[in-house]
Amino acid sequence: MTLLDSAIWWHVYPLGALDAPIRNRQDRNDQGVVHRLPQLAGWLDHAVGLGCSGLLLGPVFDSTAHGYDTLDHFRIDPRLGDEADFDALVGAAVGRGLAVVLDGVFNHVGRHHPWVQRALAEGPHGEHAGLVRIDWSTGEGRPYGWEGAGDLVPLNHDDPRVADLVVEVMLHWLRRGVAGWRLDVAYSVPSWFWGTVLARVRSEFPEVVFIGEVIHGDYAAIAQAGTLNSVTGYELWKASWSALADRNLWELAWALERHDAFSAAVTLQTFVGNHDVDRIADTVGDAGAALALAVLMTVAGSPSIYYGDEHAFRGRKGSGAGADDPLRPALPATPADLAPDGWWMYRLHQDLVAFRRRHPWLSHARTRVVGKDCTWLTYESRGPEDQVVRVELGLDPHARFRVYAGDDEVGWDARAAGRLGTVVGA
Incomplete structure (x- = not known):
C-alpha cells in the first residue's frame, strides 16, 4: 500500500494560518526571521484527532x-x-504518523527572483536570459506574466538548467524528511518535463x-503523460x-460516474475545499457541507480536509490584491481557542474519517449510482473483494445522509442536529 492509498490529508496554507503579513514586502532585508512554524506544530494533534495521516503544506519557501x-x-x-523550525515541524509530524507533502512552485518564480533580476541586468545574450520567459523585443526586456499576473514570471522549461534546479530542490527537502510534492499549476508545465x-x-526516492x-481535462491521461x-x-x-446549491443531484451523479472512470486509472487528490476556492460551508451552508463531506469520504481518491473546514469556517473569494485572504484566515493560537459552535462539525469529520479508515479499500473503490432524482441520490x-459501502443522500424535507457497510x-440528519433549512445557508 502506497502513501496515496492510505493518506487522509490536513491541508494548511501556512502564511495565512499563522497570520504572516502577505503584502508590502518588496524590501525585506531588515525584517529578520519570525518563528511562526512552532505554532503550527501545536496543531498537529488536532489533525491526528481528526484521523488524518498526512500534512499537505502550502508554500513555505522564501517569497515576496x-x-x-x-x-x-x-x-x-x-x-x-x-530551517530549524521546519525540521522540528517535520519531525513532530512524522513522529505522530503524519507524512508531509510540500507545495512545489516550479512553473514560475517571483518577479524579484535572482534569475529574473540577473537576466534583466545581463540582457538577451546573458547567462540567465534562457532561464525565464522574457520579452526582449522592446530592447530592455519585459518579463512575461503567468496568466496575466505580472509578479509571476514563467520558467523556461526547455532549458536543462531549470530541470537541474527542480531536481536539486526536490531532493534537498526530501532528504530532510518530506514524503512528496504537490506540483503547483502542473497543467502549465510540459508533461515531458515532469x-x-x-x-x-x-x-533516489522511489x-x-x-x-x-x-x-x-482527461485526468488519467495527464497523470500518465507526466508520470504523476x-x-x-x-x-x-x-x-x-x-x-x-442548485438542488440538482443529477449533476453529482454525472460527476460520480466521471470520477469512477478516472479513478480506474489514477488516484485523484479529492477535496471539498482548498486555498483557492470558496469555503464549502459558506457556499452550501452547514447542511450542504455535511453532505459534501460524506461524498468525499466514500469515493475513490486521496482526500484532503482544508484547515478550518472541520469547524465550518466561512470565507468567499474577493477581488483585488487580497482576493484570497478570506479563504486563508489565521488560526487561533491553539485548537482550544476555536469557537465552540464549530465542534459539532469536527466530530462529524471524525466519524466519517474513522469510517473511511475502517474501509481503506475506498481509496480505489469503484462507484456505481443506484438511483437518483433532483433531491435524492x-x-x-x-472494493476488490466484494466489499460494499452504500451511501444515501437526501435534501427533502431536510438534508440528511446515511453511509453504511453492513452494521458499520x-x-x-439536519433536523436532529438542529440545523434545519435549505442546504444553501442552512
Missing part, C-alpha cells in the same frame, strides 16, 4: 508575498521561521508522491457544491 512568487527554493520563508525530472528524483494541480502519482479532482469538487462504492454506519 503570497508564497507562490518564490524567491529562494532552498530557504524557509523568514515570515514563517528558519517525466524527466520525476524519474531523476525517483532514482516511494515519493507527486500530486499535480490540474483543473480540467495523482492529480487534483476539480470535477468532483465542482459537482459537490453546485449540485447541492443513492450510490454504492465497491454513520448517519446525519
